[in-house]
Amino acid sequence: xxxxxxxxxxxxxxxxxxxxxxxxxxxxxxxxxxxxxxxxxxxxxxxxxxxxxxxxxxxxxxxxxxxxxxxxxxxxxxxxxxxxxxxxxxxxxxxxxxxxxxxxxxxxxxxxxxxxxxxxxxxxxxxxxxxxxxxxxxxxxxxxxxxxxxxxxxxxxxxxxxxxxxxxxxxxxxxxxxxxxxxxxxxxxxxxxxxxxxxxxxxxxxxxxxxxxxxxxxxxxxxxxxxxxxxxxxxxxxxxxxxxxxxxxxxxxxxxxxxxxxxxxxxxxxxxxxxxxxxxxxxxxxxxx
Amino acid sequence: xxxxxxxxxxxxxxxxxxxxxxxxxxxxxxxxxxxxxxxxxxxxxxxxxxxxxxxxxxxxxxxxxxxxxxxxxxxxxxxxxxxxxxxxxxxxxxxxxxxxxxxxxxxxxxxxxxxxxxxxxxxxxxxxxxxxxxxxxxxxxxxxxxxxxxxxxxxxxxxxxxxxxxxxxxxxxxxxxxxxxxxxxxxxxxxxxxxxxxxxxxxxxxxxxxxxxxxxxxxxxxxxxxxxxxxxxxxxxxxxxxxxxxxxxxxxxxxxxxxx
Numbered sequence: 001x002x003x004x005x006x007x008x009x010x011x012x013x014x015x016x017x018x019x020x021x022x023x024x025x026x027x028x029x030x031x032x033x034x035x036x037x038x039x040x041x042x043x044x045x046x047x048x049x050x051x052x053x054x055x056x057x058x059x060x061x062x063x064x065x066x067x068x069x070x071x072x073x074x075x076x077x078x079x080x081x082x083x084x085x086x087x088x089x090x091x092x093x094x095x096x097x098x099x100x101x102x103x104x105x106x107x108x109x110x111x112x113x114x115x116x117x118x119x120x121x122x123x124x125x126x127x128x129x130x131x132x133x134x135x136x137x138x139x140x141x142x143x144x145x146x147x148x149x150x151x152x153x154x155x156x157x158x159x160x161x162x163x164x165x166x167x168x169x170x171x172x173x174x175x176x177x178x179x180x181x182x183x184x185x186x187x188x189x190x191x192x193x194x195x196x197x198x199x200x201x202x203x204x205x206x207x208x209x210x211x212x213x214x215x216x217x218x219x220x221x222x223x224x225x226x227x228x229x230x231x232x233x234x235x236x237x238x239x240x241x242x243x244x245x246x247x248x249x250x251x252x253x254x255x256x257x258x259x260x261x262x263x264x265x266x267x268x269x270x271x272x273x274x275x276x277x278x279x280x281x282x283x284x285x286x287x288x289x
Numbered sequence: 290x291x292x293x294x295x296x297x298x299x300x301x302x303x304x305x306x307x308x309x310x311x312x313x314x315x316x317x318x319x320x321x322x323x324x325x326x327x328x329x330x331x332x333x334x335x336x337x338x339x340x341x342x343x344x345x346x347x348x349x350x351x352x353x354x355x356x357x358x359x360x361x362x363x364x365x366x367x368x369x370x371x372x373x374x375x376x377x378x379x380x381x382x383x384x385x386x387x388x389x390x391x392x393x394x395x396x397x398x399x400x401x402x403x404x405x406x407x408x409x410x411x412x413x414x415x416x417x418x419x420x421x422x423x424x425x426x427x428x429x430x431x432x433x434x435x436x437x438x439x440x441x442x443x444x445x446x447x448x449x450x451x452x453x454x455x456x457x458x459x460x461x462x463x464x465x466x467x468x469x470x471x472x473x474x475x476x477x478x479x480x481x482x483x484x485x486x487x488x489x490x491x492x493x494x495x496x497x498x499x500x501x502x503x504x505x506x507x508x509x510x511x512x513x514x515x516x517x518x519x520x521x522x523x524x525x526x527x528x529x530x531x532x533x534x535x536x537x538x539x540x541x542x543x544x545x546x547x548x549x
Contacts, residue, residue: 079398
């Protein structure tokens, strides 16, 4: 379990992380969301002892990260995929990390295969694409198969297949009882991966809750050949109706079956009927504006 | 882990969960950290090039000078001291790369993530470059001595043992001075430029105008004096002071600097 309490970082008079507190439980994937410069990376670096905190604490299993006897065995961290010597091969890089983390050198080849870089193992990292470096960074974090994963913007540079793979990896890790903290400034990247969202803006946590609780009520978007008549029918049936984009009607809180039933009862012709969620982006901007 | 990304953009999810790898429960031993740092220094082309240069540059220079010169060198101690100094200047760069190179390439991040006790990392780097410095300086000096023995007829070998010790010691110390300075400046170009400007530029000027002060500050002059058996105590003190100051400055910055 990771417990962050009152974590604050000030550079002179500028506060970049302000009294951030949260707890990460085993078996969960937590999305750490915020625009660039919101304080995500600084928080993660304070959690892992790379940046000294001005105040507050971050404990991993009850101990500060720097006091863990072998932190690589407990926390797999990916903060900056470009933090690799370009002159080393991917394999040499991972073998050095394996030695430092105290796992057999052969593990380097295992994790290279795991992230799909087996064919590039003997190539210098300087020739890797951003996506390959990102996968190399993930491979490094997985060397000791640690229970906690802390990834900062891991989807950067990954193609859609890679993002899906990472989603499976992180969900699988949590399903095995692992703890995952995953940051992103692109909400769509993490929306289907995380159980919980921590939203940070201006250095402060502005929202903390499950995806469902933060996204709010779902609804239904519907298009009819006669929108005005159908809107009247919906209102007569007790639904609130809003005018959506491009002539669509939005019925908050209603599921498509209920809206379809009103259409069937009144003989209305529908050309589109689909569930809608409150856009994550809308939530994000409303919280961090 | 449960998922595998196949190279051909085919995502497969494997059901079995492999057993966790054997993981060392505690921190890496000091010897293991030193071994890692030695491997780091020799795992890049720049590191290997510097290692080769440190072993071969001085004997090559000795060969060229001996072949081109008609005169006799007299004592062997002076040439061994000069060759040791040349090797030391190359090993200075090896030391700088071991510390400042990590900041420049930002690999210091993974280094400190896996070994958060930064003092242990710097100590391991200092020992690693000291070992490398001693080894390459020994090879370089042995080759230089071999060249002098073959090429220089009638050269006087008195004091050769002390000169060899001074050359190997200089290689060791200069590598550590480089590591300490690199850790203090956390920037490879700044550390290299600064060190070479001071040792090859500023201190010779000081020596020219204020020889007394220069001899108390200049590690190059100290190495040459040591090789020839002159002012031994003062020379050892000068090199030791450079080493200690560089390491202390490196330790202070390494301990405090945020890895942003």
